[in-house]
Amino acid sequence: MIIPNSTASSGELFKSKKVRLISFVALFFVLAGSIFLSIYLFQNPPLRKQKSIAVLPFKNLSENEENRYFADGVVEDILDRLTKIGELKVVSRTSVEQFRESKESAPEIGKKLGVNYLLEGSVQRHEGKVRITIQLIDAKNDRHILSEKIDRDMQDIFLMESEIAKLIADKLQAAISPEEKQMIEKVHTHNSAAYDYYLMGRYYWNNRSLESINKSQEFFEKAIKADSTYALAYAGLADAYYSQTRFSETPVEGYNKAVNLANKALKLDANLPEGYIILGVVYSNGYWQWVESRKYFEKAMNLDSNNVVTLHYYSDLLSNIGEFEASRKYIDRAIEIAPYSAINRILSAYFYYQEQKAEEALQEVLILEELLGDQADHQGELFVCYLYAGDTVSALQMMKKYFETSPDYSEFKAYANQILPVYNAYGLSGLYKMMYKNPPGYWYAVNMDSLNTAMNFLDEAYKNRSPRLAHMLLDRQYEKLHDNPRFMEIVEKTHLTPYYSLRYKK
Structure with missing residues (x-):
């Protein structure tokens, strides 16, 4: 029997110690790496939550208060570029407007808008120079995750806006396809004066009164005069002409002008969704050519599926032609992007009424009433929406409030206390005959x-x-x-x- 040697040589002992040392060093680096990774992930957690963002109104830091239109226009352009990124959910401008002077915290605003991130900032313009400051905020944790100050010449404003959009996408780890990158970097005009006139036109158009729409027309025309190749300005002017038809008893001339201008815009830029939107709306509401209208809306959707205006009008077209399921899909998407848009809630309640879904219509009206509050100019719309929902009592209460508070119906103020008795005796027909x-x-x-x-x-x-x-x-x-x-x-x-x-x- 062979008995093994119980004593190891000095060489063997050296090898053993060397192996233990290597093992210890390796273990040290593994532990150190784990600690470092833990600290890094704590400070820079992976973005697994939904990539949803709202761009709050930027502060105007320019010396001239009238430059607010410029700050608002910059926000709208950044929004437009962000909506081109498919992985991002971007809340519309109309829904964030109410937070312009808000004192609410980031978590409160984020919760109300249904987003995880907020972008806030400021714009300062002076002697041909522009400074844009931005802060990207993790709304849930009220934590700044990006802060940038960008200075450029006014002529580079579009580069600034696309740079900001790409910075946000990178920070939120949103992939950008080559097609999306091309749209984000798109420059509509190299003429800073034309761009300035265009922003002023949009500023007035967004007020939606006839007077402000007429004013917007003047500035869109100035933008075109400054740059005759500015496709977006032609689309803006087309939008103004169509919007004027809502106030006209003879809208045909406005339809035709809007169509001609939209076609001019598309001749200059065949990938301009705003041009197709106008054509879709006019061919639906003005020309009653439903198949053609649908083609234009589908082109607009292919170019920008997150455009709230497209979603609103396209859903209305689909409802008119009886495609209720598709119509509901698009109006719900519009509400998701613009949760505080009254016009989308009204259309949604109308759709539910047409589908004879009274309970859903009522829920929409209750949200709408909370959004509009005591605004007298919307109480008539709420009255009709309550009728859609089959809640006649609430509708009559709204009519009473409308008569008591609206200057448009001051002549009926004396009838306010007669509404319920007359309705109980003679129904709605009796009410209207009283009026x-x-x-x-x-x-x-x-x-x-x-x-x-x-x-x-x-x-x-x-x-x-x-x-x-x-x-x-x-x-x-x-x-x-x-x-x-x-x-x-x-x-x-x-x-x-x-x-x-x-x-x-x-």
Whole structure:
């Protein structure tokens, strides 16, 4: 039997110690690496939460207070570039406007807007130079994760805006495709004066009154005069002409001008979603060419699927042609991007009403009332929306408040306390007859059972190509006219017959 040597040589002992030393060093580096990684991840946690962001109104630090339009325009352009990034959910400008002077904390604002990140900043312009300061905030933890100060010449404003968009995407680890990168870096004009006029035009257009829309038209025209190749300015002017039709009894001229200008814009830039949006709206609401309208909206959606205006109007078109499921999908998307937009909530409540979903319509109206508060100029809309939801009592309460507070209805203030008694005795028809000797419009004529008068209003709306005509024909509250041959003739002349049949299963 062989007995192993119980004593090791000095060489073997040296090898053993060397192995232990190497093992110790390796273990040290593993532990040190783990500690370093833990500290790094604590300070720079991976962004696993949804990449959702709201851009708050930037402060105007320019000496001239009137430069607010410039700061607002910069924000709108940064927003537009961010919406081109598919991995980001970006809340619209209209929803963040209410936080312009807000004292609420970042977590509170983030929760209300449904986003994880906020971008705040300031703009200062002086003697051809621009400084934009930004802070990207983790809204939940109220922690700044990016702070930058960018100085450029005014002529490089577009480079600044695209640089900011890319900085945010990089910080939020949002991948940018080559196509998205091209859209983000797009420069619409190299003429700083034209850009300035364009921003002023958008500033006035966003106020939405007839006076402000007319003012916006002046500035869009100045932008085009400064740069005749500025496609976005042509689209802005087209938008102004279409918006004016809402206040006109003879809108056809406005439709035609809007279409011509939109086509000019697209001739200069075939990838401009704003041009296709205008064409989609006019071909739907003005020309009643539903198939063509859809093609234009689909082009706009392919170029920018996060554009709230496209989502709003496209959902309305789909509702008109009876595609309720698709319509709901797009209006819900519009509300997700612009949760504080009253106009989208109103349209959503209308859609639920058309689908005979009273409970869902009521929930939408309750949100809408919370958004609008006591704003007298919206109480009439709330009244109609409560009727959509089948909540007549709340509708009448809103009518009473409207009569008591709205300057537009001051002549009916004396009727405020008679609303409920008259309704209980004679219904809605009795209410309207108390208010008017003759129906002042189509809606009132139908509800006052003056159906021949209602048809006269409808004939006039068809003759003048009213942008509201499709709703006047398809709205369920006008079903009592459906057996009238004159009514069905207009349905046919507006090319709505197949969609009307789909909606009413006739």
